Amino acid sequence: MDKKLPLKSTEIKNPLIKGFLENEMNRELYKKAIYDFTEENKRLVEDAFAEYYERVRRTAYFSSMIKFMGIDFDKKLRKLNNRFMLTLDQPLKTETNEGSTMKDMLIDSAAPSLYEGDDTLSSKISDKKLCEALERLTQKQAIVLEMIYVKELSNKEIADIFQTSPQNISNTHKKALKKLKTLMEGDL
Template sequence: MKKPSANFMMLKLIEQNKDVIQNPIIKSFLDKKENYKLVSNAISYPSEKNKNAVDKAFKEHYKQIKKMAYISNLIHFFSIDYDKKIRKLNNRYTLILDKEITDNKDTTFKDLVVSKPLYTQNIFGNNLKDHIENIELYEALKLLTEKQLSILEMKFLKNMTTKEIAETTETTPQNISNQFNKSIRKLKKLLIKKE
């Protein structure tokens, strides 16, 4: 009895397992010439050794494909997750200070920021006089009324606007403005006289 050729056996195998051959992993495996050879060899001489050789090659091939698929997926989903993460963080720690806080329309983020007084005010004291180096100016300031002094203090030391000063002292802005101009004029006069 003549043994059928390897080619014939191979064709028969393919014929009988059409649906299996369509499986992409098997197909790509058999597309490689050396693998095809191994398989046809194992079919015509079905020894344990030949079969194992096919198995070994196939396992290598399978693993490789699995790995590639895994990494391909990893790249895709990791990049999406990363973007989501960054977006979330940016949303949570936004840099927009005057954005409204959702449930309260009047307050903004900058209202929540604690403002510490400038360190100079702490070192040199809270009075305007404490900040004066010029002796003549210091002497001149002493001659102002208490009210005028406090207005100058708020204006120059605390950087308040005329309107804000008026609100804290419970008078009109016009009054504050007048008092302010008056005290400046007085200081000017005193200093010029001294010279």
């Protein structure tokens, strides 16, 4: 036999065969079938490959099933959460509170008061229209703005005070600025 056969799994391109030959026992069966060709050796390699192939198919099937069951579960959970939304998570439908929820309107007793200390956001602003717009923000939005612009705290520091995530503080900040912009462009 002058033709060299690929016995190393690195020489083989097909991932299924490569995986089969990575097993030492399967590689030895393959070598034996090539160099000592008998019907028995051929049958042993075919049986070993059939068993390996079935194992791969089962693994792929269950992996796919787990993935799609997870996606379906997530869809059902989101559908249920949207259908039976908690009262505090429902969006408010007013002109000035776009995107706000009842939860945003609640006063957090752990949050520092707007009026602690001498420096407040209202005392720093000379524009009367902007002061009136600030008064129409939720308490949480006003506190977050004051902490950012007067106390010069980072989102992380504010999140630690409110015991929430910096992303929630960033969202509250963005909603407050958007609401201020809407109020300033309108007639309050």
